[in-house]
Amino acid sequence: MSSAPPGSDTDRIWTNWGGNQTCTAAVFARPRDETEVVAAVRHAIDRGLNVRVAGSGHSFTPVVPTGGMLLDLTRLTGVTATDPSRLRATALAGTTVGDFGAPLWEAGLSLTNQGDIDKQVIAGAIATGTHGSGIDLPSFSAALRRVRLVDGRGEVVEIDEGDARRLRAAQVAIGSLGVMLEVELAVSAAYxxxxxxxxxxxxxxxxxxxxxxxxxxxxxxxxxxxxxxxxxxxxxxxxxxxxxxxxxxxxxxxxxxxxxxxxxxxxxxxxxxxxxxxxxxxxxxxxxxxxxxxxxxxxxxxxxxxxxxxxxxxxxxxxxxxxxxxxxxxxxxxxxxxxxxxxxxxxxxxxxxxxxxxxxxxxxxxxxxxxxxxxxxxMTRDRMAGLFDEFDAFLDVRREFDPNGTFLNDHLRPLLT
Ligand SMILES: Cc1cc2nc3c(=O)[nH]c(=O)nc-3n(C[C@H](O)[C@H](O)[C@H](O)COP(=O)(O)OP(=O)(O)OC[C@H]3O[C@@H](n4cnc5c(N)ncnc54)[C@H](O)[C@@H]3O)c2cc1C
Structure with a gap:
């Protein structure tokens, strides 16, 4: 194996939009497709490196920083399928919220709700529970119906509605189950x-x-x-x-x-x-x-x-x-x-x-x-255990997907193990 995964880059310093989070990754990679993501994750696993994905950096919390491998999926972008009869849209993980607008409209569809900006990548929005406003309108996470991801063994796994236990974990996982590749969302008729x-x-x-x-x-x-x-x-x-x-x-x-x-x-x-x-x-x-x-x-x-x-x-x-x-x-x-x-x-x-x-x-x-x-x-782990009624169910799924803690960083390890 070469010393750098496919799609590697030298620009290893990352800073978020708010300027309050930064890191220097040992390896920074911009994979071009699923095969390169899998190769990158396996490269990290073989070397004992932690893996985090950077979305568009709009989180204020240290949910991205790593001294291990940082992945940028901005080359995995685009709406890949729409299904007006089932009110569904599928997109690659690096697609921004804004990039859903025109293609969905052409298919007679719209995202059910959006927040104050549309710069986030869809996987980042899902990972953190990003939302708009409306007492009857769910978050991006709740709209997730199927996700394809690379887990902590370097394997591609798909979770869909037939597996409610794992889907409910994947809907808000802060990137801790693996690298999302593609997501299918419940959407609305165009409005x-x-x-x-x-x-x-x-x-x-x-x-x-x-x-x-x-x-x-x-x-x-x-x-x-x-x-x-x-x-x-x-x-x-x-x-x-x-x-x-x-x-x-x-x-x-x-x-x-x-x-x-x-x-x-x-x-x-x-x-x-x-x-x-x-x-x-x-x-x-x-x-x-x-x-x-x-x-x-x-x-x-x-x-x-x-x-x-x-x-x-x-x-x-x-x-x-x-x-x-x-x-x-x-x-x-x-x-x-x-x-x-x-x-x-x-x-x-x-x-x-x-x-x-x-x-x-x-x-x-x-x-x-x-x-x-x-x-x-x-938040601390104890506080989370008291606030989230099914916290243990989440931790069980997390351990199944990432038994060695590859997708944790210093912020998430104390919260999610
Ligand atoms: C100006 C501004 C306006 C905002 N408005 C709103 C709003 O209206 N509503 C709201 O709810 N929030 C809002 N936010 C917060 C923002 O939506 C969230 O922080 C969101 O997670 C940011 O998405 P991102 O693409 O920037 O992801 P990042 O911040 O880059 O990453 C977020 C998380 O997603 C993970 N991640 C990203 N891609 C993947 C992937 N492919 N696989 C696995 N994990 C992945 C990252 O590792 C990280 O844990 C706002 C933030 C800012 C700065």
Whole structure:
């Protein structure tokens, strides 16, 4: 065997989007196809190297870094099959969320939901439980119906709906079962969305909380502690709009549209194909923490964090983002068997935001909050065992797939063994 796997590269230093995670891998490889992925993993196993895959680097947690082998699957990209009769789409693991848009539309299909950006690779989005907003809308992980991956023995394995036990582990595995090659997702018939943006005082959100959640396909908002908060997330507030204790509110509902006449691109009110409505952009890095609480406690939880920011942490200026996600069955999903309200806060890079994040973590503990695996959190193995009812079932599957811990790194080993 040669000393480097096929598709190897010399660029071994990796840094994430937020600039808070970096690593220098012993081996960096960009395989071109399944055969090269298998060869790369076997190369690592033979040399006792750990293996991690880098998606598009949009996680804030150390879920990618390794001193072993780092794989980049950006050459394994593209939607490979669509099935409108079964509402299914299949894609290679390195396909970005954005790359699903046009090919699915041509097949009469759309992703059922999307988040704030569409830069993530689909395998990265699935690995961490990435979601959009909508109390009835599941995460990308919950949409996974079949996955083909290379396991810790260097073998290609397929998991499908016939094997619920292993599929529920693979749906949120933070890359710890193996290298995903191809995924099949449950998707929706193609749909248009009408977007309404409004700026509302907090008390208006309080008054219409349940109605906003139940009455719209997608409801989400950013609560701003200060006037300058909107700028930190590039929320396009009009210049005369006071933002302190106000919310930037996004409502999306399905719309019947004849193209091209029905397409509307007015700021604040747009009507377009779903995949063109969802993605926004964040140009300036921030460091985000996100926890999910049972939806029935959502109002209490958000109010507690608002109060915390107004009283004990008035120096923290990033908005609180609030969203909803449907319940699912994945063992490690923050939405495991409960619909959730998603509460996210951010700190400014280069500042000591840790006391604030720790205080948020403390406040949300009483709601049995579970973390987004790609965003900062304070989980320990003991805490996970108490929060995830089927944690042991996940660990059993993980050990079957990766008996020697090839796919663990320093962050995941203490959590998942
Ligand atoms: C600006 C910004 C906006 C965001 N918006 C949202 C949002 O709206 N909703 C939300 O839920 N999250 C959001 N996130 C978080 C983001 O969606 C997740 O962190 C997601 O995992 C990032 O995907 P990625 O492709 O960047 O993966 P990475 O961060 O690169 O990797 C994530 C995990 O996936 C694993 N992985 C990647 N590819 C494979 C593979 N082929 N096989 C096995 N494992 C693999 C990695 O090893 C790692 O463990 C946002 C993050 C940022 C920075």
């Amino acid at each position: 248009h969305l009408a977007e309404e943006i409004s700026y509302r005082p907090w008390r208006q959100i309080v008054e219409s909380w349940d109605e906003l959640i139940a009455g719209h396909r997608h409801f989400s908002f950013f609560w701003c502690p200060a006037d300058e908060s909107a700028d930190l997330y590039q929320l396009p507030a009009p210049p005369d709009q006071p933002m302190a204790d106000h919310c930037y509110v996004k409502l999306y509902d399905e719309a019947e549209v004849d193209e091209p006449a029905g397409i509307v691109t007015t700021e604040g009110h747009r009507v377009d194909r779903a995949y063109r409505i969802y993605p926004g952009g964040f140009d300036t890095p921030f460091h985000e923490m996100e926890y999910m609480v049972p939806a029935e406690h959502g109002f209490e939880a958000v109010s507690a964090i608002r109060e915390l920011m107004r009283t004990e942490h008035p120096d923290q200026r990033y908005p609180i983002e609030v969203r909803w996600t449907a319940a699912d069955e994945a063992y490690l999903s923050p939405n495991h068997r409960r619909a959730t309200t998603v509460v996210s806060v951010s700190g400014a890079p280069g500042t000591d935001y840790w006391p604030f994040l720790r205080a948020v973590d403390e406040r949300l503990r009483e709601f049995r909050a579970r973390p987004h695996w790609g965003k900062l959190h304070f």
